[in-house]
Amino acid sequence: MTRQDWLKTQGWRSMLALGLLMALSACVTVNIYFPAAAAQKLADQVVGEVYKAAAKGALLAPVAPAVSVPAPPAAPTRSAAPGSNALSMASPYHAASYLLAMGFSAISGTAEAAANLDASSPGVQSARAQLEAIAAQMRPYFVSGAVGFTANGLVAIHDAAAVPLQQRAALNGLVNSNNSALSNLYQQIADANGHPEWAGQIQQTFAQAWINKAPAGYWYQSPSGQWQKK
Amino acid sequence: MHGRSRVLPRIVRWLLLPYLGLVVSGAAGAQVLEISAADVSGAGWTVQHPRVTLATSAQGDQLRLAVGVVQTGRRKLWRRARWQCGLRTTQGWACPQGHLVVDGSPWGALHGDGQVRLRQVGGSGQAVLAVRGAQFGSARVQVQSTAAGQWHLTGAGSLPVGGLVRAFTLLPASWQTSGQARWQVRAQGASWAQARQMAFELQGSQLQFSSPDGLQGAQGVALQLQGAGVYSGRWHGSARLRWTAGGVLWSPWYWTAPAEPVQVKARWKQTSRAWQLDEGSVRWPGLGQGGFALYWPTQSGVLRWQIRDMNVAMAPLYANWIKPLALPGGLAAGLQASGQVRFSVAGEGGLNALRWDLRNAAVSSPNRLLAVTGVNSRGAWSRIGKISAATLRWQSAALYRIPVGPLHADLVVNPQGFHLRQPFTLTMLGGELHFRQLAARWTGPRSGFSMSGDLQGASMAQLTRIMHWPPFTGTVSATIPELQYHAGDLSTSGALSAQVFGGTVRVNDLHVENFFGVLPLLRANIEISGVRLKPLTDAFHFGYISGVLHGGVKNLALLNWSPEAFDAQFHTVPVPGVRQEISYAAVQNLTRLGGGNGIGGLFQSLFLRMFKTFAYAHLGMGVRLSHGVAELSGVGVEDSGFVILQGQGLPRVDIVGYNRRVNWNELLARLQTAMHSGAQVQTGE
Numbered sequence: 001m002t003r004q005d006w007l008k009t010q011g012w013r014s015m016l017a018l019g020l021l022m023a024l025s026a027c028v029t030v031n032i033y034f035p036a037a038a039a040q041k042l043a044d045q046v047v048g049e050v051y052k053a054a055a056k057g058a059l060l061a062p063v064a065p066a067v068s069v070p071a072p073p074a075a076p077t078r079s080a081a082p083g084s085n086a087l088s089m090a091s092p093y094h095a096a097s098y099l100l101a102m103g104f105s106a107i108s109g110t111a112e113a114a115a116n117l118d119a120s121s122p123g124v125q126s127a128r129a130q131l132e133a134i135a136a137q138m139r140p141y142f143v144s145g146a147v148g149f150t151a152n153g154l155v156a157i158h159d160a161a162a163v164p165l166q167q168r169a170a171l172n173g174l175v176n177s178n179n180s181a182l183s184n185l186y187q188q189i190a191d192a193n194g195h196p197e198w199a200g201q202i203q204q205t206f207a208q209a210w211i212n213k214a215p216a217g218y219w220y221q222s223p224s225g226q227w228q229k230k
Numbered sequence: 231m232h233g234r235s236r237v238l239p240r241i242v243r244w245l246l247l248p249y250l251g252l253v254v255s256g257a258a259g260a261q262v263l264e265i266s267a268a269d270v271s272g273a274g275w276t277v278q279h280p281r282v283t284l285a286t287s288a289q290g291d292q293l294r295l296a297v298g299v300v301q302t303g304r305r306k307l308w309r310r311a312r313w314q315c316g317l318r319t320t321q322g323w324a325c326p327q328g329h330l331v332v333d334g335s336p337w338g339a340l341h342g343d344g345q346v347r348l349r350q351v352g353g354s355g356q357a358v359l360a361v362r363g364a365q366f367g368s369a370r371v372q373v374q375s376t377a378a379g380q381w382h383l384t385g386a387g388s389l390p391v392g393g394l395v396r397a398f399t400l401l402p403a404s405w406q407t408s409g410q411a412r413w414q415v416r417a418q419g420a421s422w423a424q425a426r427q428m429a430f431e432l433q434g435s436q437l438q439f440s441s442p443d444g445l446q447g448a449q450g451v452a453l454q455l456q457g458a459g460v461y462s463g464r465w466h467g468s469a470r471l472r473w474t475a476g477g478v479l480w481s482p483w484y485w486t487a488p489a490e491p492v493q494v495k496a497r498w499k500q501t502s503r504a505w506q507l508d509e510g511s512v513r514w515p516g517l518g519q520g521g522f523a524l525y526w527p528t529q530s531g532v533l534r535w536q537i538r539d540m541n542v543a544m545a546p547l548y549a550n551w552i553k554p555l556a557l558p559g560g561l562a563a564g565l566q567a568s569g570q571v572r573f574s575v576a577g578e579g580g581l582n583a584l585r586w587d588l589r590n591a592a593v594s595s596p597n598r599l600l601a602v603t604g605v606n607s608r609g610a611w612s613r614i615g616k617i618s619a620a621t622l623r624w625q626s627a628a629l630y631r632i633p634v635g636p637l638h639a640d641l642v643v644n645p646q647g648f649h650l651r652q653p654f655t656l657t658m659l660g661g662e663l664h665f666r667q668l669a670a671r672w673t674g675p676r677s678g679f680s681m682s683g684d685l686q687g688a689s690m691a692q693l694t695r696i697m698h699w700p701p702f703t704g705t706v707s708a709t710i711p712e713l714q715y716h717a718g719d720l721s722t723s724g725a726l727s728a729q730v731f732g733g734t735v736r737v738n739d740l741h742v743e744n745f746f747g748v749l750p751l752l753r754a755n756i757e758i759s760g761v762r763l764k765p766l767t768d769a770f771h772f773g774y775i776s777g778v779l780h781g782g783v784k785n786l787a788l789l790n791w792s793p794e795a796f797d798a799q800f801h802t803v804p805v806p807g808v809r810q811e812i813s814y815a816a817v818q819n820l821t822r823l824g825g826g827n828g829i830g831g832l833f834q835s836l837f838l839r840m841f842k843t844f845a846y847a848h849l850g851m852g853v854r855l856s857h858g859v860a861e862l863s864g865v866g867v868e869d870s871g872f873v874i875l876q877g878q879g880l881p882r883v884d885i886v887g888y889n890r891r892v893n894w895n896e897l898l899a900r901l902q903t904a905m906h907s908g909a910q911v912q913t914g915e
Contacts, residue, residue, distance in 0.1 A: 120857050121787075121795075122751050122753075122787040122788075122789045122794040122795060123751065123787075125749070125789055125794070126743060126744060126749050126750075126751040126789060129749035130559065130744065130747065130749070133559055134558060134559055137558060137559075157443065157444075157445075159444070160443060160444025160445055161440065161444040161447075165447055165448075165449050165477050165479045165484065166477060166479070166484050166486075168444060168445060168447070168479055168481065168484070169479055169481055169482050169483060169484035169554060170482065170554070170558065171445070171481070172445055172481050172482060173482050173554075173557065173558050174558050177557055177558045177559060
């Protein structure tokens with residue numbers, strides 16, 4: 001086979017691959033992926049304010065954080081955008097792949113840009129206010145080590161004996177109320193963004209924020225369930 | 231001598247020893263004498279495999295006692311207990327230095343030293359047993375008997391409470407217990423075989439217990455239990471318990487001993503199946519007092535109890551017994567109560583029946599969201615299907631600082647809740663709130679309260695003043711289809727409708743989350759139809775506008791009673807016989823509301839002032855609030871603006887706004903004061 005024939009064959013193959021990819025691209029569903037960075041920023045902000053409210057021991061006036069962080073491309077595509085020298089590649093197959101990748105990027109980029117987290121809905125503010133009100137009551141129990149954060153963004157009793165007998169009476173009820181408020185907050189954020197199914201991912205994002213921003217001396221559970229002191 | 235021995239039912243243990251003495255005397259010259267039995271038992275106790283061994287030698291006599299198991303009822307107190315001592319027989323029998331070893335007991339393995347003395351003079355006898363050990367404290371028991379068989383026993387000692395609790399399984403085995411108890415006992419009998427009377431006293435100090443999760447516990451508790459009993463076919467007597475110090479946690483409750491001791495007295499009775507406490511009385515200083523009875527099966531069955539005619543103060547009852555059950559942060563958790571209540575309660579496992587008589591009580595929340603005074607209520611409730619009557623009265627009340635008049639309601643109480651026997655009426659806001667239906671359910675997914683009724687002639691002026699809303703005049707009448715309160719949330723299953731300014735306002739899908747809690751959140755959809763603008767604008771001092779208004783508010787969200795989001799649209803509709811006119815003052819105000827500074831220009835102003843009213847074709851406005859920004863719209867579009875007022879005839883006045891987006895607080899301010907902006911007024915000339 002001469003080089004010319006070889007190039008011709010390769011050209012047909014490339015065209016065939018291009019056609020196949022075009023056909024496939026017609027069936028692509030564009031998903032809005034969970035905006036992990038926006039969720040992390042929102043979690044850090046909310047958690048910080050709840051800790052602040054707890055430290056003040058008073059309810060903070062509700063504020064409406066409208067976090068608008070462009071989400072990172074959370075969904076990796078196999079046809080990742082090539083470098084700037086992509087067009088210099090001689091193969092029509094590579095050129096087609098590049099065009100398709102650009103097309104995907106354009107579509108995906110548009111979808112992801114809309115995937116920010118809005119935490120200004122009345123439901124979220126109400127949930128936050130309830131959480132901040134309970135946080136002030138929970139703080140002595142966190143400081144003493146009676147309670148700690150679980151690995152899934154809730155709280156649990158770590159060592160009830162760490163507080164005097166009298167203070168333990170309200171402990172179980174407070175933990176239950178705190179967990180209800182936390183679950184409500186995660187769900188309200190998910191609902192406010194039109195994705196109730198995100199509640200679990202938001203909860204996991206907050207779980208890290210509660211631990212990362214916790215003052216020294218707070219207890220938390222590792223993913224394996226072991227209690228550790230920060 | 232081996233065999234199975236059944237001793238007389240009421241025999242006392244020490245009577246075995248003189249019997250053994252006779253056996254030993256008769257067997258003089260024997261090197262070793264051993265007596266054993268399969269078991270020896272009396273009323274409530276059993277000793278398995280007892281064995282007595284007497285060994286004589288030139289060095290002296292040795293007495294050894296051994297038992298396999300000592301148990302009371304089904305509880306095994308000792309396993310493999312041995313007593314060994316050198317026996318002296320010069321003046322009666324004496325073991326001056328004995329050694330006790332018990333392999334298993336509630337206190338663990340026991341080691342102790344002690345002495346036993348037995349003396350017999352004529353027909354009289356005396357026995358003394360004294361033991362002391364590190365694990366079980368000390369005990370000294372002395373028994374004296376006469377030839378006629380009458381005997382008298384005294385005993386005293388101390389012991390760690392942990393073992394006692396484990397022995398009688400007073401608490402689960404995994405719980406930690408500690409503390410010391412001192413005990414005294416006196417008993418006497420008319421014959422060798424039977425005890426007739428007994429008295430006991432148990433004093434516990436520094437008592438502590440703790441459950442593994444730490445949610446049940448006690449610290450520094452001091453208790454004193456005294457009692458006496460008589461045997462006449464069965465044991466019965468009296469007992470008194472005094473709690474003098476310490477705190478007890480039984481989550482979610484915590485109680486501390488008051489300055490004066492809590493005192494419980496009762497008559498007690500032991501039968502073959504149960505312990506019974508009758509004619510009991512409880513006196514809890516600072517709380518109240520009453521009677522009780524209790525039936526405690528020893529083998530199988532459920533604990534039955536009654537508390538009778540407890541007369542207690544509402545303040546400590548609510549604070550220490552009821553409030554701990556409330557959700558933190560909820561209304562009930564913040565309430566304070568006062569007054570007196572007399573109640574009786576009965577239970578068998580759970581709560582079975584309740585009868586109450588509440589007198590001159592008051593309930594209030596710190597922020598005055600709820601306040602009720604002069605509360606009197608009587609009634610009864612039973613879990614087992616009986617319907618009973620109850621009454622509820624109060625002199626005055628306030629809900630969300632809205633005063634409410636006196637109440638007199640007759641209720642029918644059933645096992646699941648209560649409902650009204652007959653409708654009643656409350657006065658409020660100068661009008662009347664008529665309750666057609668009011669009901670409550672204690673349990674289940676629909677637990678909570680529900681009501682339906684009508685509101686007639688409520689003064690809006692009073693309501694707006696109390697709620698610090700913009701002043702509003704007139705009265706409101708409303709129909710409440712079914713209002714439900716469940717787990718802190720308030721909702722309606724139908725539409726609330728009110729007659730306002732000649733029209734109808736319908737509130738659909740009303741739902742208030744966290745009604746009495748932090749930052750209540752209201753959601754609703756509101757429709758209005760046929761509202762006459764003249765009385766409406768008169769009420770708001772907005773200037774004269776006549777016409778009929780339709781519209782609604784969709785997706786209304788009030789956070790802490792302040793608007794957070796809604797989509798409102800209002801517009802006039804032509805109705806035969808109703809003129810559509812607007813005054814100069816109203817034009818000025820509409821202009822300001824739309825973002826303008828009134829009617830600009832000297833000529834326009836002077837010209838328009840010549841006319842009292844202007845006819846219009848369309849009037850309306852839309853406001854969409856989101857994220858603190860209101861987006862305005864009108865009844866039409868002109869150029870890049872929105873038409874609020876479209877005039878008709880001559881002179882014609884149109885109001886067109888151009889600032890579509892405005893801060894919500896600014897819009898609120900425009901309602902009261904004129905703001906500077908760029909609305910345009912066209913005279914149509």
